[in-house]
Amino acid sequence: MASPGQKVVLITGCSSGIGLRMAVMLANDEQKRYHVIATMRDLKRKDKLVEAAGDAYGKTLSLAVLDVCNDDSVKQCINGIKDRHVDVLINNAGIGLVGPLESIPIEEMKKVFETNFFGVIRMIKEVMPDMKKRKGGHIIVVSSVMGLQGVVFNDVYAASKFAMEGFCESLAVQLLKFNVTLSLIEPGPVHTEFEAKMIQDVKQKEYPGTDPDTVHYFKNVYLPSSVDIFETLGQTPDDIARCTKKVIEASSPRFRNLTNPLYTPIVALKYADETGGLSVHAFYHMLFNLGPLMHVSMTAMKYLTCGCLRSRTVSPN
Numbered sequence: 001m002a003s004p005g006q007k008v009v010l011i012t013g014c015s016s017g018i019g020l021r022m023a024v025m026l027a028n029d030e031q032k033r034y035h036v037i038a039t040m041r042d043l044k045r046k047d048k049l050v051e052a053a054g055d056a057y058g059k060t061l062s063l064a065v066l067d068v069c070n071d072d073s074v075k076q077c078i079n080g081i082k083d084r085h086v087d088v089l090i091n092n093a094g095i096g097l098v099g100p101l102e103s104i105p106i107e108e109m110k111k112v113f114e115t116n117f118f119g120v121i122r123m124i125k126e127v128m129p130d131m132k133k134r135k136g137g138h139i140i141v142v143s144s145v146m147g148l149q150g151v152v153f154n155d156v157y158a159a160s161k162f163a164m165e166g167f168c169e170s171l172a173v174q175l176l177k178f179n180v181t182l183s184l185i186e187p188g189p190v191h192t193e194f195e196a197k198m199i200q201d202v203k204q205k206e207y208p209g210t211d212p213d214t215v216h217y218f219k220n221v222y223l224p225s226s227v228d229i230f231e232t233l234g235q236t237p238d239d240i241a242r243c244t245k246k247v248i249e250a251s252s253p254r255f256r257n258l259t260n261p262l263y264t265p266i267v268a269l270k271y272a273d274e275t276g277g278l279s280v281h282a283f284y285h286m287l288f289n290l291g292p293l294m295h296v297s298m299t300a301m302k303y304l305t306c307g308c309l310r311s312r313t314v315s316p317n
């Protein structure tokens with residue numbers, strides 16, 4: 001239970017990756033300002049978190065079951081908290097989906113929206129009314145740079161994060177009236193199970209219903225570039241946890257928080273040309289023309305800082 005003066009922080013998806021490191025970092029705050037309720041859908045996966053939390057486990061960190069896709073699970077978890085009082089809600093749970101669109105069953109796409117979009121909404125709907133009543137609270141949503149700029153072969157995942165961005169932009173204005181803050185965390189590539197699951201998934205899949213050219217572009221052009229981007233620009237889950245802690249502790253937290261300055265130019269491109277042509281053609285050129293010749297991430301960085309970018313990207317060829 002939280003001690004007087006401690007903020008109650010509830011985090012979703014703490015069995016691995018970013019959620020796990022956020023829980024550990026906040027629970028080990030030197031000034032003991034937080035009581036962390038680290039949630040996961042399956043407590044059988046708790047060992048890594050418990051080990052990483054060390055002495056904080058059972059003191060400033062407690063565990064609870066929560067599946068963001070299940071109404072009853074969300075209600076039960078929040079009802080189990082003293083006075084249903086959550087000061088900071090961190091919506092972190094999420095799943096990826098990558099591959100040629102033709103090969104992905106609609107059911108799999110719905111699972112992505114059910115987790116990344118409706119999962120967050122389900123959490124906010126449960127916690128927000130109490131925050132509004134108390135005239136205080138902070139809702140954090142782990143979105144992604146792919147919520148701001150789409151990436152080839154990540155069509156549905158990017159769409160789920162774009163949906164989240166629109167939802168949050170709309171809700172943030174109303175919440176301000178109730179002194180409730182809403183912040184988005186926008187990580188670029190991060191080394192977690194998310195990346196490992198993607199690589200594992202790709203190895204197993206056959207891509208039925210997809211023409212050989214598309215499979216070739218996905219496997220032999222996109223994937224090596226993606227691996228290269230992760231290697232060159234990838235952050236650690238601790239980087240994201242540190243950034244999120246700063247957002248929680250800021251006197252006036254920003255609405256959008258990009259975590260990776262190296263990735264920022266890739267996102268900024270769309271704001272340089274409102275027609276959208278610049279980013280579509282720049283990414284085409286980087287992937288299909290420059291990518292196979294050298295490391296795409298190095299090329300991307302040089303390319304994006306080049307003054308003649310616009311004239312080089314009006315035509316894809």
Ligand SMILES: NC(=O)C1=CN([C@@H]2O[C@H](COP(=O)(O)OP(=O)(O)OC[C@H]3O[C@@H](n4cnc5c(N)ncnc54)[C@H](OP(=O)(O)O)[C@@H]3O)[C@@H](O)[C@H]2O)C=CC1
Pocket residue numbers: 012013014015016017018019040041042045066067068069092093094095096115119142143144145186187188189190191192193194195197
């Ligand atoms: N890694 C990256 O490159 C980036 C990740 N992000 C975002 O960061 C967030 C965390 O991902 P990351 O740590 O990288 O990936 P991980 O796969 O390591 O962690 C995802 C977590 O979400 C949990 N989860 C999935 N579905 C549910 C559910 N229905 N209910 C509760 N928990 C669930 C997983 O639990 P379980 O163990 O049960 O599967 C796991 O704990 C996601 O929202 C992701 O979109 C954003 C930008 C980049």
Ligand SMILES: CC1=C(/C=C/C(C)=C/C=C/C(C)=C/C=O)C(C)(C)CCC1
Pocket residue numbers: 143144145146151187188189190222225226229230266283284286287296300
């Ligand atoms: C291939 C490729 C790209 C890949 C970007 C990737 C792979 C980003 C991954 C982001 C993640 C994993 C976000 C998670 O939410 C760029 C840079 C757009 C440039 C064009 C070619």
